[in-house]
Amino acid sequence: MTKTKEKKADQPPLKRGSGVTHVYETLRNEIIELKLTPGSPIDEVQLSERFSLSRTPIREALVRLAAEGLITTLTNRATIVSNIDFLNLGDFFDALTLMYRVTTRLAAQNHRPEHVAEIQAFQDAFARTVAEQDVLGMIASNRDFHVAIAKAGGNRYYIELFTRLLDEGRRILRLYYSSFNDKLPQQYVTEHEHIIAAIVARDIALADELARVHADQIVSQIQSYISADTRPNASLSL
Amino acid sequence: MTKTKEKKADQPPLKRGSGVTHVYETLRNEIIELKLTPGSPIDEVQLSERFSLSRTPIREALVRLAAEGLITTLTNRATIVSNIDFLNLGDFFDALTLMYRVTTRLAAQNHRPEHVAEIQAFQDAFARTVAEQDVLGMIASNRDFHVAIAKAGGNRYYIELFTRLLDEGRRILRLYYSSFNDKLPQQYVTEHEHIIAAIVARDIALADELARVHADQIVSQIQSYISADTRPNASLSL
DNA sequence: GGACAATTATTTGTCGACAAATAAAATTTA
DNA sequence: TAAATTTTATTTGTCGACAAATAATTGTCC
Incomplete structure (x- = not known):
């Protein structure tokens, strides 16, 4: 239940550089398991609230996911979960x-x-x-x-x-x-x-x-x- | 300290989201062409001075390179150009x-x-x-x-x-x-x-x-x- | 003199804030 | 009323700064 998972208020000080990895792996799983449906938009501020992190580490995780092709970033516009081709x-x-x-x-x-x-x-x-x-x-x-x-x-x-x-x-x-x-x-x-x-x-x-x-x-x-x-x-x- | 950097003062206002791509491609080429030798450390502040950018976009480019395996990041420690295995x-x-x-x-x-x-x-x-x-x-x-x-x-x-x-x-x-x-x-x-x-x-x-x-x-x-x-x-x- | 401990310095990871770019809404005009 | 244009709002990209983690340096004790 109240594991160190995603919820509004979890214990923030996990470890120093582990936040990005956590966000990356969580989102990656949700994309693969279709919890995040293809085409749905990714809101950075929403994610930063959800993980109790600043936008910077969120962004870093998103860049990683984009490099893997799991999300697609329209420059200066929205970033969405990649569609299945x-x-x-x-x-x-x-x-x-x-x-x-x-x-x-x-x-x-x-x-x-x-x-x-x-x-x-x-x-x-x-x-x-x-x-x-x-x-x-x-x-x-x-x-x-x-x-x-x-x-x-x-x-x-x-x-x-x-x-x-x-x-x-x-x-x-x-x-x-x-x-x-x-x-x-x-x-x-x-x-x-x-x-x-x-x-x-x-x-x-x-x-x-x-x-x-x-x-x-x-x-x-x-x-x-x-x-x-x-x-x-x-x-x-x- | 003040050694010859490629272009210290270039045209800063290129375009909005193009800085990271430029840094990424430039570093990528330099790594492949061995201008940056394997094992050599990557200094973020040095790069931010060289490209006249903040550390944030530099960092984003580095994450991309890391995802490709071209650089290796030791968490909380240095990040280096990946060695040839x-x-x-x-x-x-x-x-x-x-x-x-x-x-x-x-x-x-x-x-x-x-x-x-x-x-x-x-x-x-x-x-x-x-x-x-x-x-x-x-x-x-x-x-x-x-x-x-x-x-x-x-x-x-x-x-x-x-x-x-x-x-x-x-x-x-x-x-x-x-x-x-x-x-x-x-x-x-x-x-x-x-x-x-x-x-x-x-x-x-x-x-x-x-x-x-x-x-x-x-x-x-x-x-x-x-x-x-x-x-x-x-x-x-x- | 050398090993260990304490201190300082450097570098990374994170934060909050601001400005450009775009989308949405409101207003005007024909 | 509908199209065009201005205004507002939202969201992204970038910045400078601060704190944690590690490396480097100094100082102390045996």
């Missing part, structure tokens, strides 16, 4: 698939025992959310699972890009989670298990192939959600 | 090669006439710098050439990552350009021509293969520079 979803799917493959390959190649343990832990969490029909939890733990694989691969450039893509994917999936089909997720659990096995066996070619199939699966599912969406103008980037 | 150069080469291939493939697939013109223009610039033995110009125009190919491919995620990788490569190459061998560059000109031909012919497989060979060529050349470097402790990340 439905027109270029193909780019997104292409890059996502490539990162699925490359990171899984590298994991099979470079992983160490502790990595497998972490991957398995997130896979357990994923299986749990599937069993509980917790769709939002599924989306999050699936993301953690693949980020863990990327970390086992070790290439920091891939880790960074892949993380961004997966988080962007979380935004997209949240838009359509209402139409989630309860039968498919179990298949993902199985596919994850196979991917883990291929990584442990250091079978690079198999890991690559499984990742590709897995990615195609997810991409086509998202696409089916989008095309099944009946809301008028829902696929327009506004 | 020689220990993980393998990651860099791997990601660079992948982006070479993927962007060239996509260019063969998606390019339009105006893209070819732009690519050819940068290739001409590259050939010119090779003829003039202008090594620094070579490095820059080679980068522009491949960024143009990435833009012809059209995938914004690849464009962004590739640009960052190529700029990081500029930093590395600048460290070793003194030992440049004058015979090899001509080969790059030829390889570039072949890549353009493959793109124009929309031969995706050939474009991919040429890009791979080209990337391997460059990677092995950089590696030979590094291993041939005789400076003591030169390969240490300090």
